[in-house]
Amino acid sequence: MTKPRVATAWLSGCSGCHMSFLDIDEGLFELADKIDLVYSPIADVKDFPQNVDVTLVEGAVTNSENEELAHTIRKNSRIVIAFGDCASTGNVSAMRNRFTVDEIERRAYIELTDRNPKVPNAYEIIATLMKKALPLHEVIPVDLFLHGCPPSAEEIWLAVTELLAGRTPVLPSAYLRFG
Amino acid sequence: MPKLLTISPVTRIEGHAKITIQLDDNGDVLDARFHVNEFRGFEKFCEGRLLWEMPGITSRTCGICPASHMLTASKAGDEILAVSIPETAEKLRRLGTLAQWLQSHALSFFHLSSPDFILGFDSDPAKRNVFGLMEADKEFARRGIRLRKFGQEIIQILGGRRVHSTLAVPGGVRDPLEPEKRDYILSGIPEAKETTLLALEVLKKIHLKFAKEIPEFGNFRTLMVGLVSKDGGLEYYDGGLRIQDGNGNTIADHLDPRHYSDYFGEAAEPWSYMKFPYYKPLDYPGGMYRVGPLARVNICDYIETPLAEAERKLFKSLGGSVGVANNSFYYHYARLIEILFAVEKIELLLCDPTITGTHTRATAGVNRLDGVGCTEAPRGVLFHQYTVDGDGVLQKVNLIIATAQNNIAMNRTVKQIAAHFIDGSKGKVTEGMLNRVEAGIRCYDPCLSCSTHASGQMPMHVQMVGPDNELLDEVWR
Ligand code: SF4
Numbered sequence: 132m133t134k135p136r137v138a139t140a141w142l143s144g145c146s147g148c149h150m151s152f153l154d155i156d157e158g159l160f161e162l163a164d165k166i167d168l169v170y171s172p173i174a175d176v177k178d179f180p181q182n183v184d185v186t187l188v189e190g191a192v193t194n195s196e197n198e199e200l201a202h203t204i205r206k207n208s209r210i211v212i213a214f215g216d217c218a219s220t221g222n223v224s225a226m227r228n229r230f231t232v233d234e235i236e237r238r239a240y241i242e243l244t245d246r247n248p249k250v251p252n253a254y255e256i257i258a259t260l261m262k263k264a265l266p267l268h269e270v271i272p273v274d275l276f277l278h279g280c281p282p283s284a285e286e287i288w289l290a291v292t293e294l295l296a297g298r299t300p301v302l303p304s305a306y307l308r309f310g
Numbered sequence: 311m312p313k314l315l316t317i318s319p320v321t322r323i324e325g326h327a328k329i330t331i332q333l334d335d336n337g338d339v340l341d342a343r344f345h346v347n348e349f350r351g352f353e354k355f356c357e358g359r360l361l362w363e364m365p366g367i368t369s370r371t372c373g374i375c376p377a378s379h380m381l382t383a384s385k386a387g388d389e390i391l392a393v394s395i396p397e398t399a400e401k402l403r404r405l406g407t408l409a410q411w412l413q414s415h416a417l418s419f420f421h422l423s424s425p426d427f428i429l430g431f432d433s434d435p436a437k438r439n440v441f442g443l444m445e446a447d448k449e450f451a452r453r454g455i456r457l458r459k460f461g462q463e464i465i466q467i468l469g470g471r472r473v474h475s476t477l478a479v480p481g482g483v484r485d486p487l488e489p490e491k492r493d494y495i496l497s498g499i500p501e502a503k504e505t506t507l508l509a510l511e512v513l514k515k516i517h518l519k520f521a522k523e524i525p526e527f528g529n530f531r532t533l534m535v536g537l538v539s540k541d542g543g544l545e546y547y548d549g550g551l552r553i554q555d556g557n558g559n560t561i562a563d564h565l566d567p568r569h570y571s572d573y574f575g576e577a578a579e580p581w582s583y584m585k586f587p588y589y590k591p592l593d594y595p596g597g598m599y600r601v602g603p604l605a606r607v608n609i610c611d612y613i614e615t616p617l618a619e620a621e622r623k624l625f626k627s628l629g630g631s632v633g634v635a636n637n638s639f640y641y642h643y644a645r646l647i648e649i650l651f652a653v654e655k656i657e658l659l660l661c662d663p664t665i666t667g668t669h670t671r672a673t674a675g676v677n678r679l680d681g682v683g684c685t686e687a688p689r690g691v692l693f694h695q696y697t698v699d700g701d702g703v704l705q706k707v708n709l710i711i712a713t714a715q716n717n718i719a720m721n722r723t724v725k726q727i728a729a730h731f732i733d734g735s736k737g738k739v740t741e742g743m744l745n746r747v748e749a750g751i752r753c754y755d756p757c758l759s760c761s762t763h764a765s766g767q768m769p770m771h772v773q774m775v776g777p778d779n780e781l782l783d784e785v786w787r
Contacts, residue, residue: 146324196347
């Protein structure tokens with residue numbers, strides 16, 4: 132029997148949601164028996180694969196490359212999970228939306244540098260910031276939301292194992308919170 | 311016409327980066343660069359927030375070392391309140407700092423880097439990760455997972471949760487440590503020690519196994535910067551800055567971290583969102599320096615715990631006659647020595663009866679309008695500077711992050727490894743060659759969402775393009 136193909140991806144977040152995933156600890160052995168992890172920032176497969184069953188997406192969509200990857204993920208995944216508050220609401224990653232891109236870039240690269248004060252602009256190699264940081268569902272349709280900054284390891288475990296058992300996860304109210 | 315190779319993204323590091331390698335007509339490496347590819351803007355959007363929110367907000371720059379940001383933000387807060395925090399609070403914060411080192415260093419060694427060492431640089435990229443490691447050496451992987459778990463559990467006990475805990479606040483810490491919890495942590499010390507000693511043994515075998523490759527992994531002299539205690543010992547929470555050159559000469563000592571901006575400046579480059587801090591007296595880019603485990607273990611005069619001190623002496627002997635281990639590959643070694651120190655020191659702190667004291671917080675209003683916090687994060691010395699108004703509303707924020715301070719050296723490392731391992735003259739670049747270049751970056755265990763206050767991920771595709779833009783070679787993974 133082939134195992135379900137699971138992926139995890141980072142858009143603009145802090146990696147805390149991924150750390151919470153690793154906080155499953157020894158449960159990772161059980162998970163390894165149940166799934167094929169086909170793409171993840173903690174693994175070396177670099178091209179988002181075809182035919183993925185479940186993808187957990189951490190982070191808000193804030194630049195051109197996040198946006199591109201989000202569309203690829205949607206196209207190639209059966210179930211897309213907004214993984215954590217940044218993906219669900221924008222959260223801390225969207226705190227910049229009070230300011231313009233120019234204002235946040237000027238602060239970091241002009242006011243706070245004393246050699247070569249210049250905003251990075253080699254866009255042939257680096258990504259372009261979007262005007263606003265967006266939650267994932269503003270960019271692609273999402274099938275499930277896992278709340279929390281980050282969601283706890285128990286919540287992630289419950290959601291993933293329910294999905295693998297072919298059921299739609301019903302999260303108890305204790306998990307339905309932000310922050 | 312030069313050719314350009316691109317590795318994108320660099321994987322098994324925290325955050326989003328690419329590497330480009332420029333080849334000349336003969337296929338020799340002309341230049342190589344490390345590009346960091348995202349930006350979140352904390353230094354701007356924290357303006358207008360309250361001082362008391364900063365430990366919580368700045369934790370969210372990084373899910374791997376949130377406790378370091380929380381503690382550094384709280385220290386900057388102490389300065390603004392102008393309080394000296396209760397003795398128990400300082401000890402609990404020290405405990406939190408060490409638990410943060412422990413879990414982050416364990417992640418770096420076991421989960422992220424050891425797949426290269428145990429499975430091999432040229433092994434199947436589909437398996438070269440922690441799950442592949444779990445298959446290849448179950449016991450070693452299990453031990454690594456449990457070691458990281460131990461650090462995370464301590465953070466959870468002290469601050470309510472594992473990621474983005476709420477241990478520290480300006481003025482102290484939120485809650486005392488209950489004696490039963492202390493005993494629980496103490497019961498985990500023997501296994502943590504055993505695992506770390508085992509990892510050191512494994513690493514020494516790795517040093518032998520890769521004896522031919524290691525000399526090319528970022529082997530050059532730089533300044534090294536870190537905190538030391540009053541009498542020169544390894545320090546992680548307080549203390550003064552020591553700056554040494556690549557020959558082990560101390561060129562500045564016990565500098566007050568509050569005046570960091572007198573010593574360090576920052577440069578920008580158009581091709582990376584990560585800035586380039588430099589040591590001002592030597593200007594940019596001559597003022598290249600390294601921070602983090604390699605710097606800390608090199609520059610300190612001693613480590614206060616016995617097992618770690620014995621390893622430090624062995625480590626120093628790698629540095630030959632000048633006694634400075636300048637090779638970035640030894641970041642891994644220094645990291646394990648620091649885990650050992652953290653485990654030993656956590657035990658000492660927990661055996662101190664004042665650790666369960668119940669007075670843990672000093673309260674005061676805003677008494678100063680500016681404050682600098684500084685601690686040693688896992689990846690190196692970290693500065694937060696806040697300017698507030700009389701109500702504690704943030705007016706200006708500056709963050710100098712550990713990883714960024716290694717930026718100039720990481721670029722140099724990438725170039726050194728690329729020049730040695732990549733031979734473009736045959737028009738053939740293997741995946742394993744490129745993985746070695748990435749492994750050079752993994753030595754530094756960079757935390758890119760911290761250092762640009764950002765992170766992200768995208769597929770890798772390397773193309774080797776000839777003078778007329780024809781495709782010479784292509785690697786996907
Ligand atoms: S939701 Fe929280 S933990 Fe997850 S990426 Fe965003 S800030 Fe980090």
